[in-house]
Amino acid sequence: MKHYWILLLSLFAVACQPGGASEQNTAVEQASLITMNMEKTIYDFTLNDIDGKSVSLADFKGQKLLLVNVASKCGYTPQYEDLQNLHEQYGDKVTILAFPANNFGGQEPGTNEEIKQFCATNYGVGFQLFDKISVKGADKHPLYRWLSDKNMNGWNNQEPTWNFCKYLVDEEGSLVKFFPSSVNPMDEEIIGLL
Numbered sequence: 001m002k003h004y005w006i007l008l009l010s011l012f013a014v015a016c017q018p019g020g021a022s023e024q025n026t027a028v029e030q031a032s033l034i035t036m037n038m039e040k041t042i043y044d045f046t047l048n049d050i051d052g053k054s055v056s057l058a059d060f061k062g063q064k065l066l067l068v069n070v071a072s073k074c075g076y077t078p079q080y081e082d083l084q085n086l087h088e089q090y091g092d093k094v095t096i097l098a099f100p101a102n103n104f105g106g107q108e109p110g111t112n113e114e115i116k117q118f119c120a121t122n123y124g125v126g127f128q129l130f131d132k133i134s135v136k137g138a139d140k141h142p143l144y145r146w147l148s149d150k151n152m153n154g155w156n157n158q159e160p161t162w163n164f165c166k167y168l169v170d171e172e173g174s175l176v177k178f179f180p181s182s183v184n185p186m187d188e189e190i191i192g193l194l
Contacts, residue, residue, distance in 0.1 A: 040152060042173045045143045050100075050116045050129040057097075057143075062171050064094040064194060066185070067147065069101045069135045071108035071163040072118045079164045080123040082185040087127040093194040094168075096127035096185075099144075101135040104162050108132065135160045147175065168193060 042065075043058040057065075066086070071077060087096050100115045102108040110118065112131060119125035133141040136148075136159050146152045147167050148159035153175040156167075166179040168190070176193065183189055 040146065042143075042146065042153075042169055042175070045146070047133070047141075047143065048131040050112050050131060052112070052131065055128070055130070060095055060097075061173065064171055065097055065169040066094050066190070067097045067099065067143075067167045067169065068185075069103070069144075069160050069163060069165055070098045070129075071101065071104065072110060072115060073107040074104070074163040076162070076164040076181050077107075079181075079185055080119060080125060083127060084123055084125055086185045086190075090191070090194055091127075097130065098125075098127060099130045099135065099141075100132040101160075101163070102132065103134055103136050103160070107163055166190070 043056075043061055046054055046056045049055050068079075068083065070080065070083075083096055083098065086094065100108050100110075100112075108115065110132075115132065116129060119129060133144070135141065135144045140148075140159070144159065148157060150157045156175055156178055158178045162181045164181040166183065166185070167175060168177045168179070170176050179190060
């Protein structure tokens, strides 16, 4: 309801100022875009898992989420082991969602099947792996647009700077914190927020 009042006030402010109809139309479009961005939540996204099955993030309502962009040939790749440890030790407090991405140094060149095999063989991964996506640039996946645009998530403009960046989302679907690659999944900085 609050968003509609913002939109109405924006329209009223434009209508009371001198200017042509095109300026008013542009203002209406901008106010509408702001309202749409503010209303979109993390639960509005549906992605394919590593096996191609559709997964709605609405299925994770009421859970803390740790979203991580992952890669198989990175100096941070051993964090898969720590993500698995986090999953095993704190799985009742946080759900890990891993998104393979090839955006940094070409360090995730594999297919979904190759990534899945690598994770199972080398790290016994049991947490949720998704389809390979882009997490930055012109082809950035809409989920990562939401995570890295304060007009959409409420406060954060930080996009991943390398593989294994982490975003913590609370039980209500609000983005709480961004962690760079250097913060280990088992670090107290993360554990303390669970």
